[in-house]
Amino acid sequence: MEKFYKRVPKEQRFLILSEHFNDGLSISELSRKYQIQPATIYKWREKMKKEAEPSSFDSKKLLEEIKHLKQENNLLKETVAQQALDITTLKQFNEFVKKKREEERLSMEKGSLKGRGSK
Structure with a gap:
């Protein structure tokens, strides 16, 4: 076998x-x-x-890596928070612009209707 x-x-x-x-x-x-x-x-x-x-050397290295990862994590959290704020601000601005354009369009339509009625 x-x-x-x-x-x-x-x-x-x-x-x-x-x-x-x-x-x-x-x-x-x-x-x-x-x-x-x-x-x-x-x-x-x-x-x-x-x-x-883990050996004692590995423990020290791991602690340093954990510290670094925590710092990186905090930085990423701040970045995400800033991006969320930016998105909210841009959405609000977009809505404002849409309303203004709609108001302008309605104003122009009213003006063109008045112009037709006076002839």
């Missing part, structure tokens, strides 16, 4: 391990379900745990 190895993409490994962590399926159940050796799944789990543990 020939042995063959299949390469499992990282996304698939993550989904399989999420069934273990989130749904409570045992490694042996996952092994049977996906036809993967239990030792392989244990290796994935250990690797995932190691990758999830």
Whole structure:
């Protein structure tokens, strides 16, 4: 009998391990379900745990990134608020212009009707 190895993409490994962590399926159940050796799944789990543990350097870097992202988020919120204000102002101005044009059109129509009646 020939042995063959299949390469499992990282996304698939993550989904399989999420069934273990989130749904409570045992490694042996996952092994049977996906036809993967239990030792392989244990290796994935250990690797995932190691990758999830940030070092002290990583923590410092993450805190700096969080600070930067918060600043960027605040800037974007201000930009969105300003754009919303601009949109509201432009809509109000547009309505004002429409009313003025309508008034001018009605005024011109009245003037042309008066001109016809006096002849």
